Amino acid sequence: MNRILQMALIATLFSTLILGSAQAFDIKHGLRDSDGRHMIPRGFVINTNDHAGSVDFNPDDYLRMVRMGANVQVIRLELGRLSEFGQSSFEPEYLARVKRATTLAREAGIKTIFKLTVYGAKGFSWSELYLDENNAQQTYINAWRHIWDTFKDNDAVIGYDLVNEPRKKDMDIAYDDLTNQYLIPFYEKLIDAALPYSETKQFLIQTVFMNKGDAINNNQYAEIKQKIKRKNIIFAPHIYQKNMDYIVPTMERFAKESELLQAPILIGEWGFPTFVTTDNSVKEQLNYIEFYIKTAEIFDQMGVGSIKAWFLGNRSYQNFLPGGQSTWAIFRDKQAIGTVERKYITDIIARPYPQLIAGDIKSFLFDFASRTLSLTMVSDNRQGASRIFIGADRHYPDGFTVHIDDDMILTKSPLTRGFEVKHSKPNTNPGNIIWDEDRQQLVILAWPSDKSELDVQITPGLYKHPDPAVKDH
Structure with missing residues (x-):
């Protein structure tokens, strides 16, 4: 059996066995801090x-x-x-x-x-x-x-x-x-x-x-x-x-x-x-x-x-x-x-990961091949701020983009200190998303949608709208 076929079979085995386990243990593992946040x-x-x-x-x-x-x-x-x-x-x-x-x-x-x-x-x-x-x-x-x-x-x-x-x-x-x-x-x-x-x-x-x-x-x-x-x-x-x-x-x-x-x-x-x-x-x-x-x-x-x-x-x-x-x-x-x-x-x-989430982590994975962090969670803003470790200097020297469901898109250029807002729905506050340069962490003071299931993605590079006729934001 050649090497490529071996790796394909291993990947299939990992996906079948472990994703099943992830569903069974989606919020069981990790710890809870004194405010109830998922750590x-x-x-x-x-x-x-x-x-x-x-x-x-x-x-x-x-x-x-x-x-x-x-x-x-x-x-x-x-x-x-x-x-x-x-x-x-x-x-x-x-x-x-x-x-x-x-x-x-x-x-x-x-x-x-x-x-x-x-x-x-x-x-x-x-x-x-x-x-x-x-x-x-x-x-x-x-x-x-x-x-x-x-x-x-x-x-x-x-x-x-x-x-x-x-x-x-x-x-x-x-x-x-x-x-x-x-x-x-x-x-x-x-x-x-x-x-x-x-x-x-x-x-x-x-x-x-x-x-x-x-x-x-x-x-x-x-x-x-x-x-x-x-x-x-x-x-x-x-x-x-x-x-x-x-x-x-x-x-x-x-x-x-x-x-x-x-x-x-x-x-x-x-x-x-x-x-x-x-x-x-x-x-x-x-x-x-x-x-x-x-x-x-x-x-x-x-x-x-x-x-x-x-x-x-x-x-x-x-x-x-x-x-x-x-x-x-x-x-x-x-x-x-x-x-x-x-x-x-x-x-x-x-590697990037959700360190501390106000709410419940349902699943997460950092894909090394694409340098994409995917997180599914249920938000609970009463618990306080959330932190996601990004490690931008290490993993995103080309900058990164934060996608929070369809509520918000922000980019962080390696040439600037703060975020640039590319998209935000009405009644959301991009100011609640902060970049902690010293700790290489994304800080979310409050999620744009509370008590909601959210899909969060961190992707490499700076977001550009796929339709050039549409201006960002």
């Missing part, structure tokens, strides 16, 4: 440390994240700096750094989720945690309490990813039994311990990270088959998949688990790591572009948020894959705070 979380895993030491970002770094479409950061906490496992001890200065990162994010317009990893906790054992030997579960809860207490009243903190990539290791137990008998009861115990601090925070749930050699459809995460009997849950699976044949089955499996949990999906980490050789190979970069785009399109069609690892430069590489040294860093610099983008990755991460 699609997107952003980066933020590392606090790497092998060479601390990693601390500044306000300019957070503005860079915003200009790449981030509205959420996931701070990767280290258990060894928050707990009393083994020789570990709580480090107040570490918590101070975490507080600073949360404040800088809030000031830039980014919400925060905390993810607790077991890095640095040298006396930690997965089997001891599951079996609650040596009071391990209480020690783990005590580590979380430093975070829960510090951020209990902080409305810029969405919630907590309670156990990052829980492992089976050398336990002689089936994955289903480990999940049902130990992991889920521990999740419920953690949530019960957190609720006295705040009843509004969300709790992110993962599944067991399978041992090397074990996988489901080439995805190293066990399936969850039992409901967690708690509220405020977000299902936060990881997907590191470069084989396009397995992307659809994996996401369909996640959709099934989401239904069981009655929890929206937020992809907690995604994006196959980059090999050292990829930076110098056009062929390899084109391969990355292909499966990254397909993955991103599925996320959009399902309406799920996604968090990319990592917002880092290349101070280090890992060597656990057959292809050699690799990294999840999205910058090439040999320093922690990178600036030289791997654009074959970042242009896909930073």
Whole structure:
């Protein structure tokens, strides 16, 4: 079978399977802010440390994240700096750094989720945690309490990813039994311990990270088959998949688990790591572009948020894959705070999308081939302003046009700061549509038609009426 026919069949498969899922989950995924607006979380895993030491970002770094479409950061906490496992001890200065990162994010317009990893906790054992030997579960809860207490009243903190990539290791137990008998009861115990601090925070749930050699459809995460009997849950699976044949089955499996949990999906980490050789190979970069785009399109069609690892430069590489040294860093610099983008990755991460919508998002998709963002929604102006990330400097150097149903058409030239109105119906106010240059966002103070289903499109170039005899506007 030739390559063109293969791609055509894959495209048909994606359309058939995923569009069906998108209809089933059209407003289930995403989150709601305190005003009820529909939010699609997107952003980066933020590392606090790497092998060479601390990693601390500044306000300019957070503005860079915003200009790449981030509205959420996931701070990767280290258990060894928050707990009393083994020789570990709580480090107040570490918590101070975490507080600073949360404040800088809030000031830039980014919400925060905390993810607790077991890095640095040298006396930690997965089997001891599951079996609650040596009071391990209480020690783990005590580590979380430093975070829960510090951020209990902080409305810029969405919630907590309670156990990052829980492992089976050398336990002689089936994955289903480990999940049902130990992991889920521990999740419920953690949530019960957190609720006295705040009843509004969300709790992110993962599944067991399978041992090397074990996988489901080439995805190293066990399936969850039992409901967690708690509220405020977000299902936060990881997907590191470069084989396009397995992307659809994996996401369909996640959709099934989401239904069981009655929890929206937020992809907690995604994006196959980059090999050292990829930076110098056009062929390899084109391969990355292909499966990254397909993955991103599925996320959009399902309406799920996604968090990319990592917002880092290349101070280090890992060597656990057959292809050699690799990294999840999205910058090439040999320093922690990178600036030289791997654009074959970042242009896909930073694609246009509806960040925050007053009303309900029914569906959305950024088509990379045509550079067109399509959004179907139901407006509710009582909820406040809406924001759509455009990334014009990156995606629309030739300018772009905003079509809001048949109510309004506006263009943004790269040579001017504001919009030019090409068409607006009577009793609509184009002044409610604002371009935020610094954040590369389209701000809609009020939709031209309230309580209405609207089709919104962002298209490249500057609109010209198809009939030259008709003047614009």
